[in-house]
Amino acid sequence: MTESNTIADELEKFADFLRLDGQDGRAYAYETAAQVLRRRRVIPPDPSQLDGIGDSTRTTIAEYQHSGTIDELEELCDEYPWYDAMRSVNGIGQARAQQIHEKFNVESLDDLILVGSDLTLISGIGQVTAANIIESAREERDSK
Known part of the structure; x- marks a missing residue:
């Protein structure tokens, strides 16, 4: 699995939990970002180079690239x-x-x-x- 697909999977999981938590707007943004990533083979080291993805989502992608986790997703999994x-x-x-x-x-x-x-x-x-x-x-x- 490519890095972009791995991150897209994690963003989709995050979107599922956000929707469960009643955060539909944010969930939609992460689902959209996952679709953008699935169309790419490689993710640039600087997520700000990704078109069609907002700043908050780019920050989340960078967090995952750096640490392998998304802190807010971990909190939602605990909740x-x-x-x-x-x-x-x-x-x-x-x-x-x-x-x-x-x-x-x-x-x-x-x-x-x-x-x-x-x-x-x-x-x-x-x-x-x-x-x-x-x-x-x-x-x-x-x-x-």
Whole structure:
């Protein structure tokens, strides 16, 4: 994976958490920046040379290039650990993760696996979808 794709992935993750936190405008800016980066093979050492990306987002890119992390993203992951756990599970998007968290108080992949077929109590989740979610959660947990 190229550096630009790696950073784009991280910006998309940041956008997901910002949207979860109710910061839709900022989330949109980071999603747009991720799209710009995906169209580039190489990111200049000075992110100010990137067109179509605002100053704040450029600062975030520079932070990631320098440290390999985005401090505010780390804070959001700490604030929403349940979403951090569920976001990589197939069949679970942001809205569904929030429903599962609120209905079953799921905080981790182990919690999600324990819910099992009770996932069908959430509107839009049938037996097959529940089974697929649980299988994906097991695979995610076992790969870590």
